[in-house]
Amino acid sequence: MQMNKRKTLGMTAYLLFLLTPIYWLLNMSFKQNDEILGALTLWPSNFTFDNYITIFSDPSWYMGYVNSMIYVGMNMVITLTVALPAAYAFSRYKFVGDKHLFFWLLTNRMAPPAVFLLPFFQLYSSVGLFDTHIAVALAHCLFTVPLAVWILEGFISGVPREVDETAFIDGYSFPRFFIRIFLPMIRSGIGVTAFFCFMFSWVELLLARTLTSVEAKPIAAIMTRTVGAAGIDWGLLSAAGILTIIPGILVIWFVRNHVAKGFALGRV
Amino acid sequence: MNKITNNKAWWLVLPVFLLVAFSAIVPIMTVVNYSVQDIFDQNTAYFVGAEWYREMLRSPRLLDSLLRQFSYSFSVLLIEVPLGIAVALMMPAKGRMASVSLILVAIPLLIPWNVVGTIWQTFSREDIGLFGWAVNSIGIDYNYASNASDAWFTVLLMDVWHWTSLIALLCYSGLRAIPEAFYQAARIDRASSWAIFRYIQLPRLKSVLVIGVLLRFMDSFMIYTEPFVLTGGGPGNSTTFLSQALTKMAIGQFDLGPAAAFSLIYYLIVLLVCYLFFTVINLQDKAK
Numbered sequence: 310m311q312m313n314k315r316k317t318l319g320m321t322a323y324l325l326f327l328l329t330p331i332y333w334l335l336n337m338s339f340k341q342n343d344e345i346l347g348a349l350t351l352w353p354s355n356f357t358f359d360n361y362i363t364i365f366s367d368p369s370w371y372m373g374y375v376n377s378m379i380y381v382g383m384n385m386v387i388t389l390t391v392a393l394p395a396a397y398a399f400s401r402y403k404f405v406g407d408k409h410l411f412f413w414l415l416t417n418r419m420a421p422p423a424v425f426l427l428p429f430f431q432l433y434s435s436v437g438l439f440d441t442h443i444a445v446a447l448a449h450c451l452f453t454v455p456l457a458v459w460i461l462e463g464f465i466s467g468v469p470r471e472v473d474e475t476a477f478i479d480g481y482s483f484p485r486f487f488i489r490i491f492l493p494m495i496r497s498g499i500g501v502t503a504f505f506c507f508m509f510s511w512v513e514l515l516l517a518r519t520l521t522s523v524e525a526k527p528i529a530a531i532m533t534r535t536v537g538a539a540g541i542d543w544g545l546l547s548a549a550g551i552l553t554i555i556p557g558i559l560v561i562w563f564v565r566n567h568v569a570k571g572f573a574l575g576r577v
Numbered sequence: 578m579n580k581i582t583n584n585k586a587w588w589l590v591l592p593v594f595l596l597v598a599f600s601a602i603v604p605i606m607t608v609v610n611y612s613v614q615d616i617f618d619q620n621t622a623y624f625v626g627a628e629w630y631r632e633m634l635r636s637p638r639l640l641d642s643l644l645r646q647f648s649y650s651f652s653v654l655l656i657e658v659p660l661g662i663a664v665a666l667m668m669p670a671k672g673r674m675a676s677v678s679l680i681l682v683a684i685p686l687l688i689p690w691n692v693v694g695t696i697w698q699t700f701s702r703e704d705i706g707l708f709g710w711a712v713n714s715i716g717i718d719y720n721y722a723s724n725a726s727d728a729w730f731t732v733l734l735m736d737v738w739h740w741t742s743l744i745a746l747l748c749y750s751g752l753r754a755i756p757e758a759f760y761q762a763a764r765i766d767r768a769s770s771w772a773i774f775r776y777i778q779l780p781r782l783k784s785v786l787v788i789g790v791l792l793r794f795m796d797s798f799m800i801y802t803e804p805f806v807l808t809g810g811g812p813g814n815s816t817t818f819l820s821q822a823l824t825k826m827a828i829g830q831f832d833l834g835p836a837a838a839f840s841l842i843y844y845l846i847v848l849l850v851c852y853l854f855f856t857v858i859n860l861q862d863k864a865k
Contacts (some may be wrong), residue, residue: 316666407590547695560681
């Protein structure tokens with residue numbers, strides 16, 4: 310009993326530590342700038358939605374969210390499409406160079422993105438993809454695909470091979486078996502993988518900003534606009550920040566029951 | 578599971594290979610190409626061989642930021658791993674509260690990195706931030722924008738805030754996989770809660786902790802966005818980490834050759850550390 314109380318207390322303290330900075334941002338997003346700069350108030354005294362209204366009424370603001378969603382969605386689709394067969398292959402078969410290939414995939418997560426920016430920019434400009442959503446989606450595949458293969462491989466290894474063999478004996482062709490029987494069996498794995506793709510693609514800014522200028526500019530890059538000649542528009546910045554947190558909360562709500570398994574990369 | 582040898586499996590892997598190769602091999606070859614040339618503009622470049630590598634390995638500025646980077650990554654691991662394990666142990670295992678705390682703990686991981694910087698900027702400024710104001714009002718002189726050690730502390734605190742959740746969730750999922758029978762056996766043996774942790778929970782956490790430590794090392798070693806938004810690398814150079822120093826050099830000063838040379842050294846360091854870590858863990862597993 311004593312133990313449980315201590316646990317609850319510790320957990321509450323940690324959650325407070327996590328949520329106070331976010332609360333502060335939320336608090337600021339409902340204030341006007343003179344209140345933010347004038348005095349420290351725990352609750353906005355002039356409660357205002359102005360900052361949010363500015364964002365939702367100006368296309369150059371809200372299109373940033375749309376752009377980010379589009380490339381994150383594309384990234385999820387591309388990643389899952391290529392990673393599923395690959396994860397199946399890694400889980401079921403031995404082939405020449407499989408270990409090396411797997412390690413090489415993972416090393417791509419280790420390349421410091423900051424220093425590869427210029428080459429990325431040149432590469433995507435030269436193939437005519439600069440400032441398109443697909444460019445960002447493809448660039449993010451560099452780190453979402455290895456992770457997706459890793460997670461899915463864990464989930465697929467949890468399905469006994471007898472399932473595959475029985476299906477083949479019953480006369481299923483490989484594609485039909487894969488789509489009709491296999492995919493439904495690992496759907497929680499697919500959900501979790503999609504969540505991880507979202508997580509890593511949504512939070513990334515450097516590549517997304519480098520590969521876009523106008524048409525596909527992500528919200529994170531648009532936020533830098535709040536820094537003007539007259540200083541920083543704190544209220545607007547806070548509101549924009551709060552709006553970037555909401556999609557994440559929605560997404561994790563959908564996968565909350567599977568996320569524990571997903572974090573162990575399907576390997577528990 | 579014993580696997581069947583079948584080289585046709587390459588067909589299933591080929592799309593992944595092509596996709597990743599497109600975004601990986603061309604840029605890295607471009608960087609290699611830069612690193613052996615002296616580039617003045619688009620049309621003027623001279624081959625200089627290993628000159629940049631020699632020069633960079635002697636440059637005090639980069640070696641400084643490399644040192645800073647290592648001490649940062651190790652402090653991050655030293656704080657986040659024990660704290661993450663503790664949080665995982667404290668998280669409720671079942672019921673509504675379990676879902677709620679799971680979601681709340683995961684929130685920092687889903688915030689864009691520059692917004693994380695913004696959050697901490699607004700939170701710890703001494704004029705408009707709750708944290709900065711609170712620390713100052715209890716009599717500690719704190720200003721992350723002008724004091725180097727305050728800046729360092731704030732960046733570290735921000736990283737702990739941001740990434741402890743990852744370790745916590747990894748460990749949480751590892752803990753959920755321990756069968757109830759293990760705990761029952763421990764109860765029959767009247768094991769202390771420390772003994773339960775040391776001999777039942779910790780060994781089961783090992784595989785997820787390996788992933789956690791690797792991810793945290795890689796990511797903290799490449800950290801760029803958050804300190805860039807929070808402190809801009811300052812005051813002075815006190816929070817200029819490696820990737821920021823390199824970006825400044827490559828894009829700010831257009832010193833492509835030296836920056837590329839050091840990038841490759843940097844990449845090799847990350848690869849080497851991860852490889853060593855992996856090998857040590859594998860050897861330990863085999864020794865058992």
